[in-house]
Amino acid sequence: MKKLGLQVEEARSTEQNLQKLQSARIAAYVMQDMPADALIDMLGIQDVRKLPLPFSAKDYFLPFSRNFYAKSPDLAARLWEQIAKTRKSQINTLLKKYNDTL
Structure with missing residues (x-):
């Protein structure tokens, strides 16, 4: 963000x-999508x-x-799922564990 000339x-x-x-002390905050959603919900932030x-x-x-995937494509798909x-x-x-360690 600093490289973009933004104040950090x-x-x-x-x-x-x-x-x-x-509390409007900062105008924006960049974070990962899923952790943001979970933490906003956990903290009850609505605004x-x-x-x-x-x-x-x-x-x-x-x-x-390639060998594993060729032999077990179904297993590879199940692992991803x-x-x-x-x-x-x-x-x-x-996220709660992570936040508690900070």
Whole structure:
């Protein structure tokens, strides 16, 4: 963000930044989509608006060897599906643990 010429203010935690945003001490805050949604819900913040387009996007991959995928395409697909289900079901718990450590 600094490279874009934007003024950047740092804080100790995501929660502090969201509180600064809620109290209009900062105009915007950039964070990952799912953690943002979960933390905003967990903190009961209602007067902030999430923009519809991401600031940036980054893909993460779980690579399989060609040999493994050729032998087990169904298993590879099930692993991806389970990762997505686990992420959705565990995100709030993981975010709370993360936030408590800050």
